[in-house]
Amino acid sequence: MSPRRLALASALLALTLTSTAFAQGLVPTDFFNAPIDSSAPSAIEANTLTFDSVNNIITASGDVVLSQSGYTLTGQNLVYNRATGNLKFVGDVTILDPSGNLAEMVDLDVTGGMKQAFINSLTITSYDGARITADSVDYDAALRTLMEKATYAPCGDCIDDAGRRIGWSVNASRITYNAEDGSLALEQPTLSILGIPVAWLPYLWLPDTSANTVANVRTPIYDYSEKTGHTLVVPYAAYSSRWTDIILTPTFMSRQGFLLGAEWLQRFDNGSFQIKASGLYQFDQSAFSFTEAKRDWRGAVQMSGEFTPIEDWTVGWSYVAFTDAAYLPDYRLTTAKSSVNQVYATHLTDDTFFDVRLQHFNLLGDVTAASQGQQGKALPVVRFEHVEELGPEAGRIEISGRLLGVHRDLDSSTTTPNGTPYTFGYAGNKQHLNLQAGWQRQFIGSGGFVATPYLGGRGDVAYYDGTSAALPGATTLWSATPIAAMDVRFPMAANDGSTVHLIEPIGQLVYRGSNTTAVGITNDDAQSFVFDDTNLFSYNRFSGGDRQETGLRANVGGRYQANFADGGYFEVIAGQSFQLAGSNAFAAADPAQTGVGAGMSATASYAVLGAYASFSEGLTLGGKLQVDTATPQITRTGLGVGYAKAGYAATVDYGFLAANASVGTLKDQHEIGGTITIPVAEYWSLSSNASWDLAGNSWLQVGGGVTYDDGYLVIGANANRTGPTHSSPDATTVTATFRIKAPAGLNLGYQGAVPLTLPGF
Numbered sequence: 001m002s003p004r005r006l007a008l009a010s011a012l013l014a015l016t017l018t019s020t021a022f023a024q025g026l027v028p029t030d031f032f033n034a035p036i037d038s039s040a041p042s043a044i045e046a047n048t049l050t051f052d053s054v055n056n057i058i059t060a061s062g063d064v065v066l067s068q069s070g071y072t073l074t075g076q077n078l079v080y081n082r083a084t085g086n087l088k089f090v091g092d093v094t095i096l097d098p099s100g101n102l103a104e105m106v107d108l109d110v111t112g113g114m115k116q117a118f119i120n121s122l123t124i125t126s127y128d129g130a131r132i133t134a135d136s137v138d139y140d141a142a143l144r145t146l147m148e149k150a151t152y153a154p155c156g157d158c159i160d161d162a163g164r165r166i167g168w169s170v171n172a173s174r175i176t177y178n179a180e181d182g183s184l185a186l187e188q189p190t191l192s193i194l195g196i197p198v199a200w201l202p203y204l205w206l207p208d209t210s211a212n213t214v215a216n217v218r219t220p221i222y223d224y225s226e227k228t229g230h231t232l233v234v235p236y237a238a239y240s241s242r243w244t245d246i247i248l249t250p251t252f253m254s255r256q257g258f259l260l261g262a263e264w265l266q267r268f269d270n271g272s273f274q275i276k277a278s279g280l281y282q283f284d285q286s287a288f289s290f291t292e293a294k295r296d297w298r299g300a301v302q303m304s305g306e307f308t309p310i311e312d313w314t315v316g317w318s319y320v321a322f323t324d325a326a327y328l329p330d331y332r333l334t335t336a337k338s339s340v341n342q343v344y345a346t347h348l349t350d351d352t353f354f355d356v357r358l359q360h361f362n363l364l365g366d367v368t369a370a371s372q373g374q375q376g377k378a379l380p381v382v383r384f385e386h387v388e389e390l391g392p393e394a395g396r397i398e399i400s401g402r403l404l405g406v407h408r409d410l411d412s413s414t415t416t417p418n419g420t421p422y423t424f425g426y427a428g429n430k431q432h433l434n435l436q437a438g439w440q441r442q443f444i445g446s447g448g449f450v451a452t453p454y455l456g457g458r459g460d461v462a463y464y465d466g467t468s469a470a471l472p473g474a475t476t477l478w479s480a481t482p483i484a485a486m487d488v489r490f491p492m493a494a495n496d497g498s499t500v501h502l503i504e505p506i507g508q509l510v511y512r513g514s515n516t517t518a519v520g521i522t523n524d525d526a527q528s529f530v531f532d533d534t535n536l537f538s539y540n541r542f543s544g545g546d547r548q549e550t551g552l553r554a555n556v557g558g559r560y561q562a563n564f565a566d567g568g569y570f571e572v573i574a575g576q577s578f579q580l581a582g583s584n585a586f587a588a589a590d591p592a593q594t595g596v597g598a599g600m601s602a603t604a605s606y607a608v609l610g611a612y613a614s615f616s617e618g619l620t621l622g623g624k625l626q627v628d629t630a631t632p633q634i635t636r637t638g639l640g641v642g643y644a645k646a647g648y649a650a651t652v653d654y655g656f657l658a659a660n661a662s663v664g665t666l667k668d669q670h671e672i673g674g675t676i677t678i679p680v681a682e683y684w685s686l687s688s689n690a691s692w693d694l695a696g697n698s699w700l701q702v703g704g705g706v707t708y709d710d711g712y713l714v715i716g717a718n719a720n721r722t723g724p725t726h727s728s729p730d731a732t733t734v735t736a737t738f739r740i741k742a743p744a745g746l747n748l749g750y751q752g753a754v755p756l757t758l759p760g761f
Contacts, residue, residue, distance in 0.1 A: 035069070046078070056082045066110075070098030073108070083418075104276030131156055133173060152176035154741075155712045158195065159259075162682070165195040167712030168740050170204075183207050186522070193713060205240045211638065219246060222717075222736030227330055229255030229288045243267050249278070251331075257283040259331060271307030271316075276334060290366040292324040300327055304337045317343040325367040335364055353385040373409035376425050376524060380405055395441025398456075402545050406430045406524045411468050414590075420664035423591035425524055428467025432520040434460045438483060448492065454485040456538070460519040476519050481514035481548065485539055485619050485733055498565040506575070508555040510539050512548065517585035520546030527592040530636075531599050533573040533610030544587075547594060551582020568616065574609040576629070597663040599626060599635060606635060633658065647679035670694030673701070683710045688721075699723040707737070714739040722754055 047062030051178050060078040067073070070099060073090040074096075089108040097100050131154070134147030172186040184206045191199040206217075218235030225231070231253045239246040249261035261278035279299025288294055302322070306316035318337040322328065328451030344357040359378040363371065382403040389396050412425040438456020445451070458481040467476035491504040520526075525544030535541045536557055540549050557575015564570075577600065586600035599606025609625040619642070626636035637656040643649065657669040673691030680686055688704035705718030716737040722728055 028254070044078075058082065071094040073110070075108070122460070129275075132177065134175065147172065147175045148176070150184070155710075158712075160682075164682075166683070166710040168193050169536040171197075185242070201237050201240075202625065203240050204237060205242050205245070217740065218249070219738045219740065221738070223332060224732075224734035226732055227255070227331070228253045228332075231332075251280075253283075255284050255287060256331075257281060261333075268307070269306065270309060273305030274303065276302040278331075280331075288326070288328050288330065290324075292367075292368060293326045293330060295323065298323045298327045298331075300333070300338075302338055312349050313345065313347050313511075315343075315345045320362060325362065325364050325369075325372065329365055333360065338362065339364055351387045351389075353383070355384075356380055356382045370410075374425070375408070375580070376411035376412070377407045378404065379407050395439055397437065397439050399435075399437045401435040402433070404432045404520070404523075404545065406432075411470055416664035418661075418664045418666050420593070420662070421591070422593055423470070424527060426464075426468035426471055426522050428465045430462065430464045430520070430522055430524070432460065432462040432546060434458060434519065436483075448490065448616070450489045450491070452487040454487070455503075456483045457481060458483060460545075462521045463521065464521045471522075477516075477519065477521050479514060479516045479519050481512050481516075481519075481550075483510075483512050483539070485510040500560040500563045502563075503558070504560075505558045506537060506556070507539055508539075509552070510549070510555070511552045512550050512582075513548050514541075514548070515583040517547055517550050517583065517588050518590075519548055523547055523590055523594060525591050527594050529595050529598050531577075531606060532608050532626065533575075536573065536575045536577070536608055541600075542594070547590070548583045552580040553580045554580055558575075564615075566616075568614050570613040571611065572611045574607070576607045578603040579603050593663055596650070597660040597665075599628065602630065604629060619643050635660075647677075647685060649675070650677045668695055670748070671700065683708050685709070687718075693725045696725045698725050699724050712741050714741065 003739065013471070044060065044067075045063070047063040047164045048060070050059050050061070052059070054095055058080040060080075062076065063077045064075050066078065072095070073089065073093065075091060075093040076088040077090040080087045080088070083098075086109040089110065092104070093108040094102060094104050094105060095108075100331075119740070131151050132147060132150060134150035149171075151169055151171050153167070153169035153253045155169070158164050158165060158167045158169055169192050170186060170189045171192065172189040174187040175257035176187075177183075178185075186204045187202075189201050189204050190197050204217075204568065218233070218237070221231075221233040223231040223233070231251060233249060233251045236248045236250070237245065238248050243266065245263070245265040247263045247265075249263070251259040251261065253259065257280060259278060259280035261276065263274065263276045265274045266272060268489060277299070279297065281297055282295070285294040285296075300320060302318075302320045304316070304318040306314060308314050319341045320328075327333075328338060335528045339362050341360040341362065342357050344355065347354040349580040357378065358380050361375045361377070363375050380403065382401075384399075384401045386399045387396055388399075406425070407429050408425050408427050409426050411423065413421065413423040416423055436456060436458040438454055440452055440454040443451045443453075460477070460479045460481075462475075462477045463477050466470070466472070485508065487506070487508050489504055489506050491502060493503075494501045523544075526542040526547035528543045529541065537555050542548060555575060555577045557573070559571070559573045561571045563570065579602075584601060584603075586595040586598065587602075590596070593600065599608075607622075607627045607629050609627075611621075611623045611625075613621045615621075621641050623639045624637065625634065627633070628635050634656070635658045637654070652672070652674040654672045655666060656668070657667050659668050671691060671693055673689070673690040675687065677685050677687040685707050686704070687707065690702045691700040692698075693700050700723045701720060703718060703720030705716055707714065707716035709716075715734070718737070719734045721733070722731045724730060
C-alpha cells in the first residue's frame with residue numbers, strides 16, 4: 001500500500017505542477033511531499049472542544065494546532081462532521097511541513113493520515129491536568145464521551161526528563177467521561193506502576209480526577225505490629241458505580257489469621273451513607289493483655305451518613321457497635337466517627353448558626369464495658385449563634401445560646417499515680433441552659449487609637465437530679481451575669497524601606513458581675529484549660545459553658561511584628577492578667593481540677609509569651625513561655641524549629657513542664673524530639689525520628705524509613721520502636737506506604753514553612 005498523503009485545498013496549486021517543473025527546480029523535491037505515517041505520534045491542541053449532538057459535529061476552536069509526522073497545521077476553527085466524515089479548517093490556515101516550508105491559505109480540507117490523526121487525537125485533558133487518550137473516541141450525548149482501549153495517565157507519557165519511568169497510569173477497555181460532573185467510569189481497568197501492570201478490576205467509578213478522589217482509591221497496605229504480626233491488606237472493589245461502591249477488604253495476619261472487612265458506600269444527589277463491617281477469629285489471644293480482647297471472635301459495625309435535604313441545612317448520623325472497645329485500635333482500623341454515636345442537624349448561613357445533636361460517646365481502647373457507663377451522653381446538646389450588623393456607625397449585636405443535657409450511668413473519676421483525685425462527671429441527669437447577648441462597636445480615633453466597648457449579659461439555669469452519692473442531692477441553680485468590657489489598642493507602624501514594624505500595646509478591662517463560676521452545677525464541658533498567648537486577651541477563657549469567669553479582670557500586654565522585604569517575619573505576643581475585684585473563678589475548687597496550676601488563681605497571673613519567626617525561606621521557628629512572676633520561675637515552655645527546602649526537612653521540638661504537686665506532677669518533665677529527611681537520589685529520601693525523655697533519662701521513641709515520591713506515586717516503608725516511658729511502651733511497628741496522587745497531588749508536599757508542634761501547649 002502506498003503511503004497516505006495530505007490532500008491540500010486548490011489554493012496549493014504548486015502541487016499540481018508537471019514533472020517538468022520539478023525537473024527545472026521551480027519547486028523543491030521535498031516540497032510538502034513527505035509521507036504521513038498514521039501510526040506516528042500525533043497531537044491536537046485547542047482552547048475549546050464542543051460537540052453539537054443535533055448536527056453531529058465536533059468543533060475545535062481557538063488556537064488549533066494539529067501535528068503529525070513533522071507536519072503542523074494551525075488555525076482558529078477545525079470542524080469534523082461525523083455524519084459525512086469531512087474534516088475541515090475554516091478560515092485562515094497555515095501549514096508547516098517537515099522541511100520548514102510554510103503555506104498560508106483560507107479553508108482547508110484534511111484527508112488521509114492527518115484526518116485519522118485528528119480523530120484519534122481527541123484526547124481529554126481534565127481540569128486538574130490529567131490526560132486521557134484512546135484508540136477511538138465516540139460521543140453518544142452532548143456531555144458524554146466514550147473512549148475505547150483508553151489510558152488515563154496523570155503524568156502524561158510518565159517519563160521524566162532523564163528518560164526514567166515515573167508515576168502511574170490506568171488502561172481500560174473503555175472509559176466513559178461525563179463532562180457534566182467530571183466523573184469517569186472505567187471498565188476492566190489495569191493499574192500500572194512505573195510502567196508495570198500490578199492490579200486489575202472489573203469496574204471502577206471515580207467522581208472526578210482530583211487529588212482527594214485519587215487518594216481515596218483503596219490500595220494494598222503492609223503493616224507489622226507485635227499484636228498482629230505481619231499484616232497485608234488487599235482491598236477489592238466488588239462493585240462500583242456513580243452511586244454505589246461495595247468494597248471487600250481481606251486482611252491476612254501472620255499472628256492473628258484472616259480478617260474480612262466489607263464496606264457499602266451509597267451516594268445520592270444530596271448526600272451519602274456508609275456502612276462498614278469487619279471481624280475475625282483470633283489465632284493468638286495471648287497477644288493482648290486486655291481481658292475483653294481475649295476472645296475467639298472480635299468485630300465491629302460502623303455506619304455514618306450526611307445529607308443536605310434543603311438549602312443551608314445538613315443532617316447526619318454516625319454509629320458503631322463492637323465486641324470490645326479495643327478491637328478497632330488493636331487492628332488499626334479507622335476510628336473516625338467511631339468515638340461518637342450521634343444524630344444531628346445543622347443550619348448555617350452568613351449570620352446564623354444552629355446545631356442540635358443527640359450524642360453517646362464511646363471510649364476506645366482497653367476500656368471495659370462497665371467503664372463505658374462513666375462516659376456521658378449528651379441528650380441533647382443544642383447551640384445557637386446569630387450576628388446582626390446594625391450599620392457602619394452602630395456596631396453589631398451577638399446572640400448565642402446553648403442547652404446541654406447530660407446523662408451518665410456511673411460517676412466518672414480516676415486517681416493519678418500520686419493520689420491527686422480527678423472527677424470528670426457524676427451519675428444521673430443534668431440539664432443546663434445558657435443565653436448570652438451583647439453589643440459591641442469599634443471606635444477608631446486620631447493617630448490610630450482603637451477602642452472597642454462591649455455591653456451584654458448572660459443568663460443560666462441548671463438542674464441536676466442528685467443521683468450521685470458524691471453530691472448533696474438534687475439542685476437547681478439560676479444565675480444572671482451582666483458583662484461589660486473595653487478593649488483598647490494603639491497600633492504604631494514604621495517602615496525603614498525594607499522592613500515594616502508594628503508595635504501594638506493592648507489593654508482590656510472585663511467585668512462579669514457574678515460570683516458564680518460553676519453555672520452548670522457540675523462541670524461536664526469546661527475541663528480543659530492552658531493559659532498562653534492565644535487566650536491572653538479573651539473575655540472568658542473556659543472551654544465550655546459549665547464554667548465562667550467572674551469579677552473584674554484586667555488583661556495587659558502587646559504585640560510586636562516585623563515583616564521583612566524577603567518575605568520573612570518575626571512576631572511576639574506577651575502579657576499578663578490581673579484579678580482586680582470580685583471572686584477569682586480560677587481559684588475556685590473544681591473536681592476536674594480545671595485551671596489548677598494554670599497560673600490564673602492568684603491576683604497576678606503567670607506572664608505568657610508567644611514568639612514566631614521565619615528569617616529565611618523554608619525556616620520557621622516558634623516558642624511559648626509561661627513564667628510565674630512571683631517566684632520567679634519558668635512553669636511551662638514549648639520550642640520548635642522547622643526547616644524544609646529542596647527535599648531536605650528537619651524539625652526539633654522541646655517541651656518543659658515544671659513540677660506541680662497540686663495537679664499530681666511531682667517531677668519536672670522534659671522532652672526533646674526531632675525528625676530529619678534527606679534526599680539521597682532523584683525521588684528517593686531517607687527519614688528518621690527520635691525523642692528523649694530528659695527527666696527520666698530514657699528514650700521515648702526512635703524510628704526511620706525510606707520513601708519514593710515522584711509527584712504522582714508514593715512508596716515507602718517506616719519502622720518505629722517506643723521506649724519504656726512512652727504511653728505505649730516497648731512497642732515495635734513497621735508500616736509500608738503506597739499512595740497514588742492526581743496532578744494536584746504535586747502541591748501536597750512541603751513548600752515553605754514546616755508546621756510546628758510545641759510540646760506542652
